[in-house]
Amino acid sequence: MSVEFSHSQALRLLHDVSLAQVREGGVDLSNRQLAILLTIYMDLPPHTVRGLAAKLNVTKPVITRALDAMGEMDLVARRRDPADRRNVIVQRTVQGALYLEKLGDLVIANARTLQA
Amino acid sequence: MSVEFSHSQALRLLHDVSLAQVREGGVDLSNRQLAILLTIYMDLPPHTVRGLAAKLNVTKPVITRALDAMGEMDLVARRRDPADRRNVIVQRTVQGALYLEKLGDLVIANARTLQA
DNA sequence: GCGGATCAATACGGCTCCGTAACGGTTTTG
């Protein structure tokens, strides 16, 4: 089932969500970091640095640094691939799942208040 | 008319939109900048630096710097208030309206593809 | 008018992220 809404509803939703994020002032991820985090949690594993870099069309150091930052916040975890020890497998964490759950709730709550 | 969707739909929408923004690699605004831009275009004018700072719960220099950056991209314009020359009135631009129109289209297009 | 209040902008030091390039560790190839 697809979701339909108007142009102004779409912008209003973005506005309300980003405003809530800014006003809250808690965890504040860049657009790139959020894209990486959501990819890790919504696309099928396994996720490697190289794979994420290709999927997001950015360089590998960008992924490494984003994982450093989000790992510091316990939003993701890293682990060497035992099968090929050159690879790093990026894994989800309880903290990360919790963060995205709240983010999803925020979107839903704001979507519900949209006027046509 | 409100818009209802599921938790995973909400996150999928965020994922697709942020991914498109990152992959595209064009104009990339911080969360704060986007919140400011959307406020300028969706809330009733007039918009002052102080007013925006209060609405977003950030300090005034944050607004000034964001307006500097977005003004450089022609997404917003500044003008002294003739009635009280201490104030600066923030105005919309054609370029800014165009950017938000594309952004809204991106959200709508992605929302349409959501699966239940 | 003059002093204080109010507005936006700027100065400053610090932090984060960027892109390119180089690096060690691991695996594959010939």
Added chain:
DNA sequence: CAAAACCGTTACGGAGCCGTATTGATCCGC
């Protein structure tokens, strides 16, 4: 096995944004 390929990380210089404090301009109360 040695050489080449591959993977993730780190080094480096540069750019952008942060918060606090200050400045310069303008308005208001007495």
